[in-house]
Amino acid sequence: MPLMFDHVYYTYDASSPLPSKAIEDIHFTLNEPFFCGIIGQTGSGKSTLVQQINALLRPTQGKVIVGEFVVDSSKKKMKEIKSLRKYAGLVFQFAEYQLFEETVLKDVSFGPKNFKENEEVAVEKAKKALKKVGIPEEYFSKSPFELSGGEKRRVAIAGLLAMEPQILILDEPTAGLDPKGAQEILALFYDLYQNGTSILLITHDMNVVLKYCTSVMVLHQGKLLGMYSPLDVFYQKELLSEAEIDAPDLICLVEQMEKKGFSLNRQNIRDIESFVAEIKKMKGEVK
Amino acid sequence: MKAIDVQHLWFSYHQEEEEKMILQDLSFSCEQGESIAFIGPNGSGKSTLMKLLVALLEADKGKIFLLDKELKEDTVDFLRQHIGIVFQNPDNQFIGATVRDDIAFGLENRCIPHEEMEDIILKYAKEVGMETFLDKEPASLSGGQKQRVAIAGVLSMHPKILLMDEATAMLDPKGRKEIMALTKKMRSENKDMTILTVTHHMEEALLSDRIIVIYQGKVYMEGTPDEVFSHAEELKAIGLDLPFEKKWKEELKKAGFPIENTMTDEEAIEILCH
Ligand SMILES: Nc1ncnc2c1ncn2[C@@H]1O[C@H](COP(=O)(O)OP(=O)(O)OP(=O)(O)O)[C@@H](O)[C@H]1O
Ligand SMILES: Nc1ncnc2c1ncn2[C@@H]1O[C@H](COP(=O)(O)OP(=O)(O)OP(=O)(O)O)[C@@H](O)[C@H]1O
Ligand SMILES: [Mg+2]
Ligand SMILES: [Mg+2]
Numbered sequence: 001m002p003l004m005f006d007h008v009y010y011t012y013d014a015s016s017p018l019p020s021k022a023i024e025d026i027h028f029t030l031n032e033p034f035f036c037g038i039i040g041q042t043g044s045g046k047s048t049l050v051q052q053i054n055a056l057l058r059p060t061q062g063k064v065i066v067g068e069f070v071v072d073s074s075k076k077k078m079k080e081i082k083s084l085r086k087y088a089g090l091v092f093q094f095a096e097y098q099l100f101e102e103t104v105l106k107d108v109s110f111g112p113k114n115f116k117e118n119e120e121v122a123v124e125k126a127k128k129a130l131k132k133v134g135i136p137e138e139y140f141s142k143s144p145f146e147l148s149g150g151e152k153r154r155v156a157i158a159g160l161l162a163m164e165p166q167i168l169i170l171d172e173p174t175a176g177l178d179p180k181g182a183q184e185i186l187a188l189f190y191d192l193y194q195n196g197t198s199i200l201l202i203t204h205d206m207n208v209v210l211k212y213c214t215s216v217m218v219l220h221q222g223k224l225l226g227m228y229s230p231l232d233v234f235y236q237k238e239l240l241s242e243a244e245i246d247a248p249d250l251i252c253l254v255e256q257m258e259k260k261g262f263s264l265n266r267q268n269i270r271d272i273e274s275f276v277a278e279i280k281k282m283k284g285e286v287k
Numbered sequence: 288m289k290a291i292d293v294q295h296l297w298f299s300y301h302q303e304e305e306e307k308m309i310l311q312d313l314s315f316s317c318e319q320g321e322s323i324a325f326i327g328p329n330g331s332g333k334s335t336l337m338k339l340l341v342a343l344l345e346a347d348k349g350k351i352f353l354l355d356k357e358l359k360e361d362t363v364d365f366l367r368q369h370i371g372i373v374f375q376n377p378d379n380q381f382i383g384a385t386v387r388d389d390i391a392f393g394l395e396n397r398c399i400p401h402e403e404m405e406d407i408i409l410k411y412a413k414e415v416g417m418e419t420f421l422d423k424e425p426a427s428l429s430g431g432q433k434q435r436v437a438i439a440g441v442l443s444m445h446p447k448i449l450l451m452d453e454a455t456a457m458l459d460p461k462g463r464k465e466i467m468a469l470t471k472k473m474r475s476e477n478k479d480m481t482i483l484t485v486t487h488h489m490e491e492a493l494l495s496d497r498i499i500v501i502y503q504g505k506v507y508m509e510g511t512p513d514e515v516f517s518h519a520e521e522l523k524a525i526g527l528d529l530p531f532e533k534k535w536k537e538e539l540k541k542a543g544f545p546i547e548n549t550m551t552d553e554e555a556i557e558i559l560c561h
Contacts, residue, residue, distance in 0.1 A: 012427065020427070042431030042462055093430040093457065094376055146300065149375045149453065150329030150487075172430070175456040176375065178328040178487055180526035204459040207531070246460050249531040253552070260556055272531075276538045279559065283544075 001067045003030045003053070003088075003167065003198070008062035010048050022048040023222045026062075030215070030227075032166070035193045037209040037230070038202045040219030041244050046202045047093055049219065050169045053200070054088045055081055067166065086115050089165035093172050093202075095156035099144035104135065104155055107144050111163035122162075129158040132188055134181055149176045157185060167198045174205060186212060206248035210234060211271045218243045231266060250275060288355055290448055290481035291340070292316040296349035298335060298504075309335050311504040313349075317497070319447070319479040322470075324492035324512075326485075327501035328526035333485045334375060336501070337452050340483075341372050354447060368397060371446030373454035377437035381425040386417065389425055390440045397444050411443040412436075414469055430457040438466060442473065445480075452485045467494060489516075489530035500527070513549055 008026040011019045023045040030036055038046050051057040052064050055071045055078055063072035069084045078084065089111075092098055101107035109126035113119065130140065133154040139147070144155055153176050160168060168189065174182035189199050190212050203209060209216050210230050218225040218233060220243045233239060234251045247255075250271065254264055264282070269275050298310040309332050317323050325333050338344045340351060342363045351358040353366045374380050383389030390408045399407065412418040415435040420428065425436060434457050441449065449470070455463045474480050484495060492498050498515040500508040502525050508515055516522070516533050529537055533548040536555050540546045546555045 041459055042435070042457075043429045047429060094378065096376065148330045148334060154329070172457060176329075176453060176487065178526045179489065179528035180523075181329055182487075204457070206460070244461065250535075253535060256552060257556055257559070260560060262559075272535050272538050275535060276542050279539065279544075280542055283559075 001032050002065065003032065003034070003067075003200075004028070004065040005049075005052075006063050006065065008049075008052055008059045008064060010045075010052060010057055011060045012048075014060050021222060023052075023219075026224050028217065028224060028227050030198075033193055033196050033198045035190070035199045035212055035214045036201070036227075037213035037216040038200065038219065039204070039206070039209060039216060039233075039243070039245060044219040044243075045222040046219055047171055048222075050090060050171060050200060050202065053167070053169060054085050054090050056090070082115075086163060086165060088167040088169060089160045089163050090169040091153075091156050091160050091171060091173055093175070095153040096145075096149075098156045098159065099152060102143060103141050104130070104144050104147075105140040107155060108158045108162050111159055115163065125162045125164075126158070129161040130155070132161060133158045133185060150178060150181060153177060154181065154185075161188075165197075167200060168192065169200045171202045172204065173201065174203065174208065206234065206246065207250060207271070210248045210250060218245070220244070235266065288319050288479075289316050289352065290319040290321065290354060290479075291483075292350075292352040293336075293340075294350045294352075296336075296339065296351070297347045298332075298339060298344065299347060300335075302347060308347075309504050310339070310346075313501075313505055315499055315506055315509070317481060317483075319354075319481055320474070321497065322474065322482040322484070322495045324484045324486055324495035324498045325501055326487070326489065326492050326498060326527055327507070331501045332504040333501050334452055335504075337372060337450050337483070337485060340448075340450060341367070341370055369447040370450065371441040371444055371448070372450040373434075373437050373441050373452065375453045375456070377433040378426070380437055380440070381433075384424060385422050386412070386425055386428075386436050387421040389436065390443055393440050393444050407443050411439040414442070415439045415466070431459070431462060434458060435462070435466075442469070445473075445477065447480060449480065449482045450485075451482065453487065454484075455491070456487070463488070463491065467491065489528055490532075493530045493532070500525075516548065519548070 005026045005028050010023045011021045013019050040046055052059055053066055059073050061073055063070055067087050099107055101110055105126055108130055109122040112122035112125045135154050193199050213230050215227055216230050216233055217227050225243055234247045240247055254269055264278055268278050294314050296310050296313045297308055299308045327333050339346055356362050358366055381389050382392050387408055391404055394404050412421055415438055417435050438454055455466050470482055486492055493512045498512055499506055516529055519529055519537050536546050536548040546558055
């Protein structure tokens, strides 16, 4: 099924004397399953855009089609809001705002329970999700507010995983995670994607986009500059400079080597491992 | 003069319970003018340590000296004049109704005369690229904008000791570099400004004078960036990693190329050419 934005605009405080336009005329279609990145400078509208999908914010103009749901500018309360939020679940940029229960386990099992799973199944799903994000059992009875920043983010992500949404929307999911945690959680998303779940990922880490994303949206000052394949964006200097984004370190390295006369197969290089493999292959051929 | 001297610190959040200690006999010190990066896995105690340094939490055992004075009830007000902290979540530090008021609030607390205040506010808002947002509510900013404002607020007070707890986590790499350049500039103008940065970005740690690795509430390793990052396997084992510019060299070395992670990019590429 597609995720479609049909000329979506959103303005904060639209009826106040100081309205603030956050996104303008966003128009695109993504066919499920996708692993799509959203990149753009601070304030370019990324968080605003994704909140239209599960109706945390309703478009000021235009509409969003999410599976069988339609989110439009109507002020009426959507009666299918609960099913929509099960279909497309979101982890906030400041994930701790999502936590509210007395204990970590209750917090993560809230989602499945809320969607009519019986207690036992819900708790099972919660435990499984917590394990996946690296939260050990001795934390299950702790208050989610008495956790470190990275632990809170892991619990919030577990809460989303336990709900088993069809589309996972992740607003900077690796901010605050230690390097190993970040890698593991991204691998987890990738695994879900390969099993048919769609991933929409906001990130400032261009290396992540290069490694995992099959497509990437570039936002600039509230407008969508386009939807591309990661390799197309990162080797296009004009586009990057228009969007005020730096290329990933890996791309800069490849370009540096190309200047020295190396001819590397750009298509094959998505992370350090594939870079090393490519160098080995090249050197092997020379010998 | 030592900016910070922490001696045998022990801390737990719930003393009454038989809970594991969060900080366990943690000691370190730093000279005025130094920049130190703290790295460590999630839950290792970095933020807890920062909160102890600004007396938001109180140690169970051990001593903290700031600027040669022991941190105690009767010195805390004085010492707070000289220490500034940017939290992991900027919402935890906004007080003002607008960005302008928020920066002004900190300045008022430091008894800056009103006529100077507007200039200072504008200067720091500009430094972080937020000068067009002065009349906005902090709550209505994007994640990265909030972090920029929080940083401006603390820098405008010219603290002698600056603590940044993942203060740039929501910024893009460009924004992060700009903030690092800004603190570097402030440090060069003011040689005795000390900066402690808590970060999960190894690239950021690479730029500090010294790195302290925290693991399970203890100092696990300590040294210059080159020293610390020469222990790739130990760092990996506790959930950390090398910064990109060292990591690719390390991986090539593992693959059998005569490359070291301390080489410059040019040196390493030169070797690959042959
Ligand atoms: N609650 C709000 N009220 C008014 N304006 C807002 C609100 N939230 C965001 N904005 C404004 O809308 C614009 C887009 O913000 P958004 O949070 O979508 O950016 P972003 O791309 O997610 O940025 P970041 O990378 O910093 O998180 C920004 O200029 C911001 O100041
Ligand atoms: N308010 C609190 N009450 C009880 N325990 C807490 C509280 N805050 C943190 N902890 C626990 O103390 C330990 C250290 O937390 P701290 O926030 O210092 O970690 P950190 O190194 O900053 O981690 P992160 O990289 O995730 O921010 C963690 O195990 C955490 O669960
Ligand atoms: Mg955002
Ligand atoms: Mg922390």
